Amino acid sequence: MRRLLPYPLLTASLLVMWVLLNDLTSGHVLLGAVIAISASNVMARLQPQKPRIRRWLSIPQLIAIVAADILRSNIAVARLILRQKHVRRVSGFVTIPLDLRDHTGLSVLACIVTSTPGTAWVEYDSARSTLLLHVFDLVDEGEWIDLIKNRYERLLMEIFE
Template sequence: MKRWLPHPLLTATLLGVWLLLNESVAPGTVILGGVLSLAAVWAFTALDLPEGRFRRPRVAVELAFIVLHDIVRSNNAVARIILRRGKGNRMSGFVRIPLDLRAPYGLAALACIITATPGTIWVEYDSAKNTILLHILDLVDEQTWVGTIKGRYERRLMEIFQ
C-alpha cells in the first residue's frame, strides 16, 4: 500500500483542495483531482527530502506567537517610516549574522520568519561559514539584530528541529 499511496493524508488533502477550488464533486473532477494528487505525491517522494524531527510543539506555539507579535510591530514601524515626511535619519543596511542552527527545516523556517517580517529580507545564506546576510530597512544597531535573530528565533528553532 505504501508503494502506491506513500502519503495518504497529503493525497487526500490535495484532492480536497482540488475539489474546493473547482467547486464541484462531479466524477470527472474527482478522477482528475485524484490523478493529479497521486502524481504530486509521487513527485514529492522522488525529491528524497532530508529527515527532520519536529520536537517540542509547545516551543513551536510560543515561537508562532512571538513571530506574529514581531510581524505586527514591524508592520507598524514600516508604516511610520513610509508615511513620515522626508527621509529623516533612517539608514538601511546589511547585517551578517553567524548561526549555530544547521537543521535544514530550521533554516527554512528562519528564512520564512525573516522574510515575512516587514523591513527585513533574507539576502544570502553562506553554508561554508554558516552565516546569513540580511537587509534591514531601518538599521540602528547591528548587534541588536544579531541578538534578536539568535535569541528570539534561532534558539527556539534549534529546540524544535535539532
C-alpha cells in the same frame, strides 16, 4: 497506500489550499486531488530529509512570537513608508553567525525572516554558517543579531536539534 500517497499531510494541505483558492466544485476537488497527489509523488522522488521534531511544546511559543513580530513589523514599515519625508531611513545588510545546523530549522528561519516585513533572507553561507540579512530600516546591527539568535534561532534549535 504509502506508494500512492508518500506524503499524506502534504497531499491534504495542497488539496485544501487548492479548494480555498478556487471554487468548491467537484471538478476543482478532482483537479486539486490530481495536482496534490502528483506533487506528493514528485517530492518522494526528490527524497527530502524528513524533519525530526524534538520539542513539540516550543512550536506554539514560536508561532506566537512570529505572529507578534510580523504584526509589529507591519506597523513599523507602514509608519516608515507613510512618513517617508520626515524619517531618515537607512537600509543595510547584516551578517549573522548561526549555530543552527538542521536543514528544516534553517528553512523555517528563512520563512520567518522573509515573511516579516522589512527583512529579507539574502544568503546562507554553509561553510561559515552565516546568514546575510537585508534590513529595511537598519539602526543597530547588534540588535538584529541578538533578535535572530535569541528570539528565533534558540527556539528553532530547541525544536529541531
